[in-house]
Amino acid sequence: MTSLLQVKGVTGGYSASHPVIEDVSFEVREKEIVALIGLNGAGKSTTIKHILGLLEPHAGEISIAGKTFAADPDSYRHAYGYIPESPIYYEELTLWEHLELAAMSRGLDKAVFEERAYPLLREFRMEEARDRFPRQFSKGMRQKLMIMMALMVRPGLYIVDEPILGLDPLGIRTLLSWLARCKEQGAGILMSTHILATAEKYCDRFIILHKGRIKAQGTLEELRQLTGEPDLSLDDIYLRMVEEA
Template identity: 85%
Template sequence: MSALLEVKGVTGGYSASHAVIEDVSFRIQKNEIVALIGLNGAGKSTTIKHILGLLEPQKGEISIAGRTFFDDPDSYRHAYAYIPESPIYYEELTLWEHLELAAMSHGLSKEEWEERSLPLLKEFRMEAAKDRFPQQFSKGMRQKLMIMMALMVQPSLYIVDEPILGLDPLGIRTLLTWLARCKEQGAGILMSTHILATAEKYCDRFIILHKGRIKAQGTLDELRQSTGMTGHSLDDIYLHLVEEE
């Protein structure tokens, strides 16, 4: 079965003279949530920036649904939605206008984006903030704006970078419920996170990145088998792998 996202032998970084990640390979299929986990500086953000098309690999190739960024940048970007760790917004646009802008960039009709946006506003408890500007929001509210913009466009692939940071417990539950729903509807989701208990509960597979290389990847059962840590949690396995060195 062809992968929704394929990262094949990617080496890269921010300069040609220094590689932050080396020979990174993994796949994301439809109908699955995959956690990308690693210590600070392990290369998670660099990997994500290569997938987004913001960095060009020194070696290797990245494709979404068989198409690379260099084949057709616009089609490549339209195939994914990105939820950043730090909210990015326009001070002069209201929440509702942000949603409209995201819809226009993905070619959605007025009827489509309004129909999709209203349930999101309700479930994320942002209805009262619909006509307010993001600079008036808390960090958690700004993060909800980024999440709603991504969920509203309904792409085949979601790239989610530390989405839980700044969210209240109800916001976390709503986000995870929506991501599970997207998975059931056929989307693939790559989620970078430090919250391993949440990853273990919601994710189907795990990619452990350490010092720019993939240390291990697979389902929890596969990681238990490969490490000999039968019955242990993802947290235990992760700490064992990164502390080996």
């Protein structure tokens, strides 16, 4: 399968003298969901900020669809969709106007926009909130807004940071169903999460980040082989690896 995201030997953070992540390497390919897991402070958010182009690596290289941020920032940004952990929105725009803005940013015409927008509103149960402002929303509704904006543009790569936090059970099921659908249609998805049972069920590979370095990565079976325990859950594997570290 084609590699969509390549992270090669990346060391980085906010200070060159005190890197948060060191020599991090992994990839995300077409038609797969990859979980990025680690304790608080392990470097997950820093890794994601480097991928988004918000931080410049001190060493190493990141490319999306063969493009680096330094070489072509616009094409690089258009190659991914981002669902943040904390919703980011415009106070003066309604939900519908946020979706229109997302569509305009990628050059979608009105017919394509409406064809995509109405199913999203319906499946995320946000039809009644269409013309309301985000300040009137609950945290979960704001999170759904971020999710719908990313799904609207249908990029080749999704960067998803703790997407389940704040969602109700129906919202979680709808999101995971959409991500599975995007995967089947050829997208690659990098998902940072603390909910390991969900990651085990929906993700194809796992990256365990610990103290800024990759402790292990691979499929569930490959991680089980590393521990020598063929029946361990992802949760048990993860706890064993970080406690040993």
